[in-house]
Amino acid sequence: GENVEQHPSTLSVQEGDSAVIKCTYSDSASNYFPWYKQELGKRPQLIIDIRSNVGEKKDQRIAVTLNKTAKHFSLHITETQPEDSAVYFCAASSRANSWGKLQFGAGTQVVVTP
């Protein structure tokens, strides 16, 4: 089955700097890659997703890149702010299994210090 690895497990950045989180996946059939943000005690919230027919997607300060050949995808947060502090999860799924059957990474604790 699919296995998603996520790095780093923790990331400390100064406010205003960029943060990059990387994920690799094992199943070449995976073609949907969402990113979720989870604040302490709250629900995972989708912040951006990408499908395999594109290599990059951007939404304001957040961008995701996908390299299907290398089977990795990354989340980029620019101009970080204290409210970006949270745990970020990457995930992958494929139509072959079910797009809703997400395989999650272990999560990255991002701390943005003022």
Added chain:
Amino acid sequence: EPEVTQTPSHQVTQMGQEVILRCVPISNHLYFYWYRQILGQKVEFLVSFYNNEISEKSEIFDDQFSVERPDGSNFTLKIRSTKLEDSAMYFCASSASEILPLHFGNGTRLTVT
């Protein structure tokens, strides 16, 4: 913005007891899911549900687990005879279609003593 709601937020139960975790998906959503997260571990898929039947389940979802949509709004996860290792945060999620993103609830923290 509509949300997936889960009750209770925290459930404590004794080993061997049955528990029912409840979820109210977003009203126009058709696909429903349960995930769980054991403390310090990954979020894991348990089961997906569509058109009043299970569409897929993981190896974790064995005979002690069942799901039901008893009426037009609720979606429940029943654990028949809880074990200590069932202690986890259980998340319900829903989506409007198979290809649209999942929306998660706030979770139910289950503690089995």
